[in-house]
Amino acid sequence: MNVEEAERYRRELHVHCYRMLGSYSEAEDAVQETMVRAWRKADTYEGRSTYRAWLYKIATNVCLDLIAGRKEVVLSEAPLSDVPWLEPYPDDQLPEELAVARETIELAFLAVIQHLPPRQRAVLVMRDVLGWPATEVAEALEMSVPSVKSALQRGRATLRANLPERRSEWAKATEPSAEEREVLKRFVDASMRADMATLAKLLREDAMQCMPPTHDFYIGRAAILDMWRPVLEGQQAWGEWRTLATSANRQPAVANYVRKPGEDHFSAVNLDVLRIEDGRIAEITTFPPERIPSFGLPEKIFD
Incomplete structure (x- = not known):
């Protein structure tokens, strides 16, 4: 695989990193680091998963490294106000090839998941947004399958407790009505x-x-x-x-x-x-x- 192959996935990787980080500008840095690591580790790709999945694994771990250097935030009655690095994402920059549903990109969702422990956040994004099987998430994050399932359960509980009550009614929207x-x-x-x-x-x-x-x-x-x-x-x-x-x-x-x-x-x-x-x-x-x-x-x- 070459640089051109990796570049095909840059925009969707940017959205993935944005979900993980909540910051548009930090997501740009994370994607660039992902490309660098993919180039350096090109000879380690063995084809056991798709090249796209391999890139997502690298990107997720780049994000976890960045999150590790942040100060922990605590949920309050106004989750959005407690995430100082939160930035908006321009709709016209979302990848056209992906049907990015509002429930996976809207600010309320992003703010709440920023309060999750890093690996719990990664599990929730990879399972509920990307739709990865628990076994693949466990391999990507070097966790056991039971640990992945437990983290997902806790993450979902936090979302249910802190997201707007009627959020599910507009989950399929892909643009303002x-x-x-x-x-x-x-x-x-x-x-x-x-x-x-x-x-x-x-x-x-x-x-x-x-x-x-x-x-x-x-x-x-x-x-x-x-x-x-x-x-x-x-x-x-x-x-x-x-x-x-x-x-x-x-x-x-x-x-x-x-x-x-x-x-x-x-x-x-x-x-x-x-x-x-x-x-x-x-x-x-x-x-x-x-x-x-x-x-x-x-x-x-x-x-």
């Missing part, structure tokens, strides 16, 4: 007009907003609106807003820009990724402007 796009449109319009009344109607009463890499989070419609109000209206308002709609992690998203008084351009402020239930926003995950270029969007907009 028409309803979600309409809610996003209304959200964008109300934000640009600083229409707090409409924004209040769009939010669920128990909505939550988290802001990785900080640990800040706001729970409840009232708390979120109180945080938005001085930014959007009144004498403390930042300026004129402009937005660009996009999608991330199979969820609707919007890049936000602001033009402050006296400036000739709009500067990127943040990227909001929305989770929508029954026509209302249940969760907003707000990422810093550094994440916007990976979506192919500008850092500045000139009129």
Whole structure:
């Protein structure tokens, strides 16, 4: 096998590493290291498994090495706020050849599995996302089959306890629905007009907003609106807003820009990724402007 053969799997390996790491940028590093290790170990590939499976084994172990150097995080009432390295994934970069279902890529799932012990996380991803048999997972991770089954059971229990209750209802979605796009449109319009009344109607009463890499989070419609109000209206308002709609992690998203008084351009402020239930926003995950270029969007907009 040569470098060209390995490159065929780069994009899907990137998604796999992203699931393991929760970080788009770290996943890029992990895939590059995977390619280096595959080249160095090319003579050790014996053909007992497919070349693709062999690459996934290498990539998984690269991710485990990276995770080993991280500080442990603890689950709380706002899992997304407790994962400072969490980053969004641009939908247009997901491999077309793979039907990447929302349940395997959405932010709530990624945040919760980041709290699993590393090998437990690897088992859950390899068994429930990749669909590998327990025997192959055990061989890849140098575990016994009973240990793999036990880790999977514990991982699934953690997911059930911490994921949104109605998650299974949209598990097969591979892109934002028409309803979600309409809610996003209304959200964008109300934000640009600083229409707090409409924004209040769009939010669920128990909505939550988290802001990785900080640990800040706001729970409840009232708390979120109180945080938005001085930014959007009144004498403390930042300026004129402009937005660009996009999608991330199979969820609707919007890049936000602001033009402050006296400036000739709009500067990127943040990227909001929305989770929508029954026509209302249940969760907003707000990422810093550094994440916007990976979506192919500008850092500045000139009129």
